[in-house]
Amino acid sequence: MAxxxxxxxxPCGFCSxxxxxxxxxxxxxxxxxxxxxxxxxxxxxxxxVVRLESAGIRVSRFQPPDEQTPDALFPNNWFSTHExxxxxxxxxxxxxxxxxxxxxxxxxxxxNYPGTIDLRQFEQEGMFLExxxxxxxxxxxRIAFFALSDRTHPALAERWAKQMGYxxxxxxxxDEQERPYYHTNVVLSVGEHWAIWCPEAMPFExxxxxxxxxxxxxxKEQITIARKQLSAFCANxxxxxxxxxxxxxxxxxxxxxxxxxxxxxQLRRYCTPLIFEIPVxxxxxxxxxxxxxxxxx
Numbered sequence: 001m002a003x004x005x006x007x008x009x010x011p012c013g014f015c016s017x018x019x020x021x022x023x024x025x026x027x028x029x030x031x032x033x034x035x036x037x038x039x040x041x042x043x044x045x046x047x048x049v050v051r052l053e054s055a056g057i058r059v060s061r062f063q064p065p066d067e068q069t070p071d072a073l074f075p076n077n078w079f080s081t082h083e084x085x086x087x088x089x090x091x092x093x094x095x096x097x098x099x100x101x102x103x104x105x106x107x108x109x110x111x112n113y114p115g116t117i118d119l120r121q122f123e124q125e126g127m128f129l130e131x132x133x134x135x136x137x138x139x140x141x142r143i144a145f146f147a148l149s150d151r152t153h154p155a156l157a158e159r160w161a162k163q164m165g166y167x168x169x170x171x172x173x174x175d176e177q178e179r180p181y182y183h184t185n186v187v188l189s190v191g192e193h194w195a196i197w198c199p200e201a202m203p204f205e206x207x208x209x210x211x212x213x214x215x216x217x218x219x220k221e222q223i224t225i226a227r228k229q230l231s232a233f234c235a236n237x238x239x240x241x242x243x244x245x246x247x248x249x250x251x252x253x254x255x256x257x258x259x260x261x262x263x264x265x266q267l268r269r270y271c272t273p274l275i276f277e278i279p280v281x282x283x284x285x286x287x288x289x290x291x292x293x294x295x296x297x
Contacts, residue, residue: 001083001139001140001192001241001297002191002192002239002240002241002247002248003240003241003295003296003297004056004057004058004240004241004242004243005057005058005059005060005295005296006052006057006058006059006060006240006293006294006295006296007059007060007061007062007075007109007293007294007296008045008048008049008059008060008061008062008073008075008292008293008294009061009062009063009064009072009073009075009100009105010042010045010061010062010063010064010072010073011038011041011042011045011072011073011281011285012063012064012066012069012072013038013064013066013068013069013070013072037280037284040280041073041280041281041284041285044276044277044278044279044280044281045073045278045281045292047276047277048276048278048289048292049061051274051276052240052250052274055242055248055274056242056243056244056246057240057242057243057248058243058296060296062105062108064100064102065102068096068099069096069097069099069100070096070285071094071096071097071100071285071287072100073281073285073292074133074285074287074291074292075100075292075294076131076132076133076290076291076292076293076294076295077090077092077097077100077130077131077132077133077134077183077291078090078092078097078098078100078101078130078131079101079106079109079131079294080131080132080135080137080294080295081109081112081113081294081295081296081297082113082139082164082297083139083297084115085112085113085114085115086113086115086116086117086164087106087109087110087113087114087115087116087117088116088117088118088119088131088160088164089101089106089116089117089118089119089120090119090120090128090129090130090131090134091119091120091121091122091123091127091128091129091130091156092123092128092130093128093130093150093151098120098123101120112296117160117163117164119156119159119160122153122156127153127155127156128150128151128152128153128156129151129152129153129156129157129160130151130152130183131294132185132294132295133151133182133183133184133185133291134146134149134151134152134157134183134184135152135157135160135184136184136185136188136189136190137166137190138190138218139297140192141218142164142165142166142167143166143167143168143169143214143218144157144160144161144164144166144167144168144169145168145169145171145184145188145190145211146168146169146170146171146184147170147171147172147173147180147181147183147184147187147188148170148171148172148173148180149173149180149181149182149183150180150182151182151183152183152184154170157170169210169211169214171202171204171207171210171211172202172203172204172207173187173201173202173203174201174202174203175201175227176227181201183291185235185236185290185291186230186233186235186236186288187201187202187230187235188235189235189236189237189238189239189290190215190220191220191239191247191249191270191271192239192247192270193219193220193221193270194220194221194222194223194266194267194270195215195218195220195221195222195223196223196224196225196234196235196237197211197215197222197223197224197225197235198224198225198226198227198229198230198235199224200226200227200230201227201230221266221269221270223263223266223267225259225263228258229255229258229259232254232255232257232258233252233254233255233258233282233288233289233290234255234258234259236252236255236287236288236289236290236291237249237250237251237255237288237289237290238250238289238290238293238295239270239271240274240293246271246272247270247271247272248271248272248273248274249267249270249271249272249273249274250274250276250289250290250293251273251274251275251276251289252275252276252277252278252279252282252288252289253275253276253277253278253279254278254279254282254288255288255289256273256275276289278292
């Protein structure tokens with residue numbers, strides 16, 4: 001089910017994070033003027049907030065008190081919220097990303113989500129699970145899709161699924177350099193009636209067939225994208241519902257322009273595209289609009 005309320009965190013101290021660049025091929029480095037770059041990212045962020053609110057989506061906006069967290073604007077990786085009042089806190093691979101889980105932010109979340117599942121201690125064991133970056137959730141059918149990577153540990157995903165009452169679908173991915181994609185949500189997205197996924201990113205034919213079969217069973221229209229479209233953040237999108245009950249698709253202009261006219265038509269059947277101009281954030285941070293939106297269920 002699509003949410004009507006999201007949490008967003010302003011890009012204070014935004015830059016290309018050297019601690020995440022090793023396994024995030026979407027990041028581009030070598031910024032000449034960091035201050036101008038931060039200003040551009042903040043302008044993109046502010047415009048995104050205005051666009052969401054104008055479309056009838058409730059936004060709770062926060063700002064970090066300092067500049068030690070270059071990826072703070074991607075809050076969906078360190079927490080998730082659920083309809084039963086559960087808040088889950090996740091273990092993060094990058095040490096400087098762990099600083100994003102500020103006590104004041106957690107306290108605010110716990111006022112509305114009193115049941116907390118805290119997985120942060122697994123960082124000490126080198127086990128990570130980065131929120132709805134690692135887990136793509138079909139909240140209606142209670143299925144969590146996850147692609148194995150250094151940031152997504154299978155034992156933690158299984159533990160999460162058992163505690164949350166979800167079924168898991170596991171698969172492997174490879175990019176053009178034969179490395180796993182860093183997060184599941186750049187390869188796959190699911191809405192109530194549709195799914196976007198990239199067969200080219202899945203090296204094992206049985207897993208592709210199994211995923212295709214499952215999505216068909218769930219009654220989702222499948223929009224398969226090429227690897228080039230994946231690199232344009234076509235799977236890094238999120239279905240939302242506005243205050244009038246209309247379905248919206250949060251999608252960047254980079255991604256929307258990379259869809260074919262037929263694919264755009266398929267998506268328009270189910271939701272109205274809400275298009276965001278965030279090229280600086282995408283290129284420098286290596287994350288798209290979906291990464292910027294933490295769902296408040």
